[in-house]
Amino acid sequence: MLPRTRTSAVVAAAALALTAGLAVTGAQAAGSKSLPGPAWTAAWAASPQRASTGFKPNWSEDGFSGQTLRQVVRVTQGGDRARIRLSNAYGTSPLHIAGATIARTKKGAAVEEASVRRLTFEGRRSVSIPARGQLSSDEAGLDLKPFESVTVTLHLARTTGPATFHAQSFATSYRAQGDHVGDSGAGAFDESTESWYFLSGVDVSGKEPGHGKGVVLFGDSITDGFASSTDLNRRWSDALAERLTKAGTPRPVLNAGIGGNLVLNDSAWYGERGTARFGRDALSLPGVGTVVVLEGLNDIGFSESDTPTYKPAPEVSTGELIAGHRKLIRAAHAKGVKVVGATLLPLGGSDHYGERAAKVSGEFNEWVRSSGEYDSYVDFDRALADPADGERIAPQYDSGDHLHPNDAGYRAMARAVDLETL
Known part of the structure; x- marks a missing residue:
């Protein structure tokens, strides 16, 4: 409604299936099973959309190439372990993630240096998500409290093509040229937008039930x-x-x-x-x-x-x-x-x-x-x-x-x- 003027890594290799007229993930459609691990609770989520112009300028149609994307979200559940969920639901080619981190937010695009955690995907620091696929990272040890902001940083070294995104975030996301996935400072992140890209969820596990x-x-x-x-x-x-x-x-x-x-x-x-x-x-x-x-x-x-x-x-x-x-x-x-x-x-x-x-x-x-x-x-x-x-x-x-x-x-x-x- 707008005025006139959002487990172990599971990759969906199939298109979205329909059950009782409603979409389920490709992983579900293919019968994929989660490996044993912690019990996860979604702490933040955003619904994916296909790339589009929107009412405010965004980066979805152009996508990314040789850049680092930094996104800030607020969780409503705490824990001592975290993982992210990424979506390429509307991608027409594989999405390559060259590196990713999660950290507690400091201010703007800056993060708390001691909290930066390198994310892996089935033990690898880089991964490709098939077109129309989705993926969850491995767990990272990170203490989070309810209503704490966390920053997810993705290095997109290759050309992504149009980006699966969430158009209206009412939160600022940041972009830098080159690889700045491990930076704690905000200096390189000199571009901003009010949309989320590829990030569809942050899950937590452990304490703070x-x-x-x-x-x-x-x-x-x-x-x-x-x-x-x-x-x-x-x-x-x-x-x-x-x-x-x-x-x-x-x-x-x-x-x-x-x-x-x-x-x-x-x-x-x-x-x-x-x-x-x-x-x-x-x-x-x-x-x-x-x-x-x-x-x-x-x-x-x-x-x-x-x-x-x-x-x-x-x-x-x-x-x-x-x-x-x-x-x-x-x-x-x-x-x-x-x-x-x-x-x-x-x-x-x-x-x-x-x-x-x-x-x-x-x-x-x-x-x-x-x-x-x-x-x-x-x-x-x-x-x-x-x-x-x-x-x-x-x-x-x-x-x-x-x-x-x-x-x-x-x-x-x-x-x-x-x-x-x-």
Whole structure:
């Protein structure tokens, strides 16, 4: 949803398979098995997208060649061992990683020198990931606390071609010419962007156990954190993780939002449809126990815009949208994962608004509240509505486009969740 103007090494050598209409990884499709090792929990995640222009300049279409990429993420679970997950899901040729490190973040592109750990992949410092493949590094001994920022650095010595990436990170990533994978300082990293590239997850193991399995938030740009403050971790996923910890029930919270994503249709800019990517981006994350689904405003709203960024923009009925959500519910239950539905936020005054969209949104929200098909639900529609006009986001929560919350609005979303339902 956007205004008008994210074991041992396992490489997926096959294309993504479909199970019950939902994507699973190539490794799963090929029947790959993890070697014995620590029990991993996803501590951070981002949903992969194919290379695209996007609303802000990014490096995905050009890719990388003879460069070092440095990316900063914040984990919501601690541990004494860490590994990374890399994705070449939309690559058309093998991706060569010449070297990689993980370290605690110092400031900007700088890292704590004593914390730098060289990463290996089945014992090797360099590795190639097949086109459409994914890979996990070996474990590295690194003490991390919940809400600590970590920096992942990749040396991309060969030409990558278009890069699998996550378009809108609301966090700064850095690039340097040459090999600077082991640098602790920021001096060489003189280019920056607000996207993540190839990095799809950071997992932890060991101490700092949570009080429950991971919670995945699945959706579009509202889940992704559009209009939240860059580099300050103010998405609603961040706010929910912080609230769980303050309540004495810490759990990792993983963000599986993609700006502009739709439940029912694929998009070159906005990722594969929700029903296709749900298995890969939510259900397959290590340690997941609950998924919260907030998605559908783009399906019903893009057709209302005078200048839609997604074309063609078909008119989607309430029944069609509900049918898509039922696929997500069935897939989650088949994996033994609890699935929580969310009502769509008010859209009055936005470029997604129109009589038809308002009608479908109202009918869909009533289905979420009353059908009982989701295991439970959270009512964002009522939590963020303007008391003076229920079709609009309350002014104190509105980022200005009448569609996306601001930082305060994302905190209000986290407060709206009954933690017991997770």
